[in-house]
Amino acid sequence: MQSDLVVIVIPAYNEAETLPTLLPRVREVLPHAEILVVDDGSADETADAARAAGAIVASHPINLGYGAAIQTGYIYGLARGAKAILQMDADGQHEPRSALRLLSELEAGADLVLGSRFLSGARTYRAPFARRVGMRLFSAISGTILGRPVTDPTTGFQALSPAVARFYADGNFFPPDFPDADVLIRVGLAGFRVTEVPVDMYEKDGPSIHSGAKPIYYVLKMLVTIVLLLTLPRRRLSA
Secondary structure: OOOOOEEEEEEEOOOOOOHHHHHHHHHHHOOOOEEEEEEEOOOOOHHHHHHHOOOEEEEEOOOOOHHHHHHHHHHHHHHOOOOEEEEOOOOOOEOHHHHHHHHHHHHOOOOEEEEEOOOOOOOOOOOOHHHHHHHHHHHHHHHHHHOOOOOOOOOOOEEEOHHHHHHHHOOOOOOOOOOOHHHHHHHHHOOOOEEEEEOOEOOOOOOOOOOOOHHHHHHHHHHHHHHHHHHOOHHHOOO
């Protein structure tokens, strides 16, 4: 076991163009970390681009979804005995230098650290209108249930302790598509310490995965999931 190892998990789907630029920036900030790119059934040269940039690659034979991709990363990090698992997106939205804030807060005793684009000190970020509505709704719901403010429950820029990664990797109540507010609520109810730090994010060029009718579907699905989650006996929510 490498007790000082940080594993960076980057789920990627058709990101052959962005990875050659992103991965050197990540390596510059965290030169001793292991970078795992999970190629989630890409149709382009994502895996080759990741390897050429020095990353380790795990490939899904078909597209299984964002949640399944990061879960593969959690399993890898646990198998490597990592002291911390950092997840970030492959599209270049997340500023690698902000990873140091996430890891510092984890080192200070948090179990799960969320990178918030909305806290004071973060770079100005403006999401599309439909997504802003969803973010505010689930910020309010998450904060009310957990008893503390949550400004960015949908962030994909996070640092996890091995205990939280193991909690996720068991496959219980971890959606294969978009694990967001529902999973955050379950982690909080299980007694893990969840905190947020400001991070810099950039607006994404090109179409969003939350375009069209997807935000409406996402909101309805998340509401139903949270209601079902809160009906579970508390013993099934514990770690």
